[in-house]
Amino acid sequence: MKIAVIRQAMFKQLQQCSNVARASAIALAFGFALGASPSTTLAAEAATATATATVTAREAIVPSQKADTLNIVDLATSKVSANISIGGGPVGIAISPDRKFAYITTPETKEFLVVDLDARVVTKEIPAGPGPVGIAVNPKTGRIYVADWHNHVVVAYDGKTYLRAAQVEVGDSPSGLAVSPDGKLLLTADRDSNQVSVIDAATFTVLGTVPVGERPFGVTISPDGERAYVANVKSNNVSVIDLETGKVVGTVAVGRRPYAVAVLGDLAFVSDQYGGTVSVIDTKALKVIKTIDVGAFPEGITADASAGKIYVACWEENTLERIDAKTLEVDAKIPMADGPRAFGDFIR
Numbered sequence: 001m002k003i004a005v006i007r008q009a010m011f012k013q014l015q016q017c018s019n020v021a022r023a024s025a026i027a028l029a030f031g032f033a034l035g036a037s038p039s040t041t042l043a044a045e046a047a048t049a050t051a052t053a054t055v056t057a058r059e060a061i062v063p064s065q066k067a068d069t070l071n072i073v074d075l076a077t078s079k080v081s082a083n084i085s086i087g088g089g090p091v092g093i094a095i096s097p098d099r100k101f102a103y104i105t106t107p108e109t110k111e112f113l114v115v116d117l118d119a120r121v122v123t124k125e126i127p128a129g130p131g132p133v134g135i136a137v138n139p140k141t142g143r144i145y146v147a148d149w150h151n152h153v154v155v156a157y158d159g160k161t162y163l164r165a166a167q168v169e170v171g172d173s174p175s176g177l178a179v180s181p182d183g184k185l186l187l188t189a190d191r192d193s194n195q196v197s198v199i200d201a202a203t204f205t206v207l208g209t210v211p212v213g214e215r216p217f218g219v220t221i222s223p224d225g226e227r228a229y230v231a232n233v234k235s236n237n238v239s240v241i242d243l244e245t246g247k248v249v250g251t252v253a254v255g256r257r258p259y260a261v262a263v264l265g266d267l268a269f270v271s272d273q274y275g276g277t278v279s280v281i282d283t284k285a286l287k288v289i290k291t292i293d294v295g296a297f298p299e300g301i302t303a304d305a306s307a308g309k310i311y312v313a314c315w316e317e318n319t320l321e322r323i324d325a326k327t328l329e330v331d332a333k334i335p336m337a338d339g340p341r342a343f344g345d346f347i348r
Helices: 005-016 020-028 037-050
Strands: 060-066 071-073 077-083 092-095 099-106 111-116 122-127 133-138 146-149 153-157 163-171 174-179 187-189 195-200 206-213 216-221 226-233 236-242 247-253 258-264 267-272 277-282 288-295 299-304 309-312 319-324 327-335
Touching: 060 236, 077 309, 077 327, 092 146, 099 133, 099 267, 111 133, 133 174, 146 174, 153 174, 163 206, 187 216, 187 226, 195 216, 206 247, 216 258, 226 258, 226 267, 236 258, 247 288, 267 299, 267 309, 288 327
Parallel strands: 092 133, 174 216, 258 299
Antiparallel strands: 060 071, 071 077, 092 099, 099 111, 111 122, 133 146, 146 153, 153 163, 174 187, 187 195, 195 206, 216 226, 226 236, 236 247, 258 267, 267 277, 277 288, 299 309, 309 319, 319 327
């Protein structure tokens, strides 16, 4: 994606804008204007959404694809406290803003499931097209987004009724999804187009695309909303995108077949599937500072900011492994049901 030089000059001024103005600034950079109506819509949705709870994380919710189950892990004891049988080969996971429900993609049954995490039961089965993979939730509106790998679209669902609310075409084979902390941007990693699509969450239109490495799969936005980190499976690297300018500002070589990224403080943690490792990136220097050995075929990875820990699901090892973000060492290995994948946000 090429951005005109004059727009780059505009960005130097727009960087001083408030967070409220950020979506409009990004839209201008990509050659679009958001307008007043979408802002009004977003504000109305946000007003009715449940605020994200600020609590210490207490559970990990880990889908095991081969075992057709959810592992519920008590983070205080590092032990599985319950298993929920769900079927469908679960892959993707997201958790509602109030942390009461998990949303799970099941590609074999072409659905996403709604799981009441306190009652430990599946409450809804929602048809989600032929290839549901990645799933994410808007932290402000509660909308649920599902990437349909086969139809090359992302579908938005109402977070209360679970009815389809909108659909947008993206690149080929969208996989990972990420929503900005302010709820205004949605990113898709379009695996077979070697790009990331940037979507305005209010209008549900594509603002632009960003070329990245080969076969991008997982995408994560930093907690401050300034950068996105994209795991490129085939090129064995991570693309770092500045979301203010819509440009790649760095490419970091990591281990073999990176799958997903978790960000905690000034560090990014990358699960290297074929390497059996987690690569640790210094996000300021944009270089790998350590490679941590974990179980075979690590895939889903996420941060528990409340405890300073990283959790990674190891598909072939059948473990959930905990990394201390200070020592950069594995300090717990928790047995899982067969084939833990946990692609998305799985800590509550």
